[in-house]
Amino acid sequence: MLDRRTLLKLIASGTAFSAVSSQAVLAAKTPGKRYAMVFDVRKCTGCLSCTVNCSIENQTQPGRERTVVTQLSLTSDEGPAVIALPNQCNQCENPSCVKACPVKATFKRPEDGIVVIDYDRCIHCMNCVKACPYGARKEDPERKNPPEKCNFCIHRLNEGLLPACVESCIGGARYFGDLNDENSVVSQLIKNNKTYVLLESAGTHPNIFYIGLPEKFEDKKWLSADSKEWQR
Numbered sequence: 001m002l003d004r005r006t007l008l009k010l011i012a013s014g015t016a017f018s019a020v021s022s023q024a025v026l027a028a029k030t031p032g033k034r035y036a037m038v039f040d041v042r043k044c045t046g047c048l049s050c051t052v053n054c055s056i057e058n059q060t061q062p063g064r065e066r067t068v069v070t071q072l073s074l075t076s077d078e079g080p081a082v083i084a085l086p087n088q089c090n091q092c093e094n095p096s097c098v099k100a101c102p103v104k105a106t107f108k109r110p111e112d113g114i115v116v117i118d119y120d121r122c123i124h125c126m127n128c129v130k131a132c133p134y135g136a137r138k139e140d141p142e143r144k145n146p147p148e149k150c151n152f153c154i155h156r157l158n159e160g161l162l163p164a165c166v167e168s169c170i171g172g173a174r175y176f177g178d179l180n181d182e183n184s185v186v187s188q189l190i191k192n193n194k195t196y197v198l199l200e201s202a203g204t205h206p207n208i209f210y211i212g213l214p215e216k217f218e219d220k221k222w223l224s225a226d227s228k229e230w231q232r
Contacts, residue, residue: 002087002135002199004070010199011072017213018200022190025209026179028093033112034179034207035091035152037166038189042212043173044084046071050165050174057153057164064138066150067165081214086174088165089136089150090198090206091115100131105146112178113207114152122146133202152176179207 010016028034051065060066067088074081095115097106105121106128108114117128129137129147137147153163161167166174177184186209189195193211 002133007070011074015201017196017198017210020195020197020200022195025190025195026182026187029180030113032110035112035114036177036179036186036207036209038175038186038209038211039086040173040175040212041083041085041210043171044069044086045171046084047170049168049170050086053164053168060148064140064148066148083213087134087136087198088208089115090134090204090208091152092204092206094203094205096131096133096202096204097128097137100127102127114154116151116154117146117149119146133199133204
């Protein structure tokens with residue numbers, strides 16, 4: 001599970017983020033839509049509008065937020081860097097949470113690729129929480145309720161609206177759209193920027209992408225690192 005300590009270790013070793021081929025990402029067409037999100041870390045101010053508005057929109061309990069932002073203070077032989085990294089369900093093409101669910105309560109919607117939880121079917125075993133390499137699922141400590149995770153605000157998408165975190169981002173750091181549409185904002189951002197994914201080695205093929213990371217971020221060996229997960 002990707003907690004702050006694990007994230008720091010992975011960043012220090014240069015294995016947290018990997019650059020991906022924009023051409024390969026955009027060429028991997030799927031039936032229907034393929035919703036994705038792009039984070040431009042250069043624009044993230046750490047204001048927590050995303051976390052707060054997501055929690056209000058989806059009525060999540062404190063400590064079970066669907067999206068979090070981790071502030072990283074990094075030092076290399078080339079100097080310091082401060083980065084704010086949002087993290088949430090990566091809406092993977094090959095989601096490990098789906099495989100871990102014994103009752104098929106977690107599944108990937110064929111019409112748009114969103115990974116969702118059937119709350120009526122979920123038995124609260126929390127196997128999916130352990131299986132997610134991104135730490136994106138927040139369990140109910142009492143196991144009375146299903147885990148919390150981002151679903152791109154499906155209820156808003158059905159009304160033609162953007163996810164709450166995207167609409168409320170004051171820095172304009174979050175972008176949402178259909179990767180199968182070559183003219184969508186997310187497709188254009190991935191096409192025209194060096195693009196990274198988190199934990200490529202997990203083999204999940206995430207649909208959350210990062211741009212604006214320091215040059216050669218994936219190759220850099222950080223001498224020291226510190227972090228703080230910003231809470232509301």
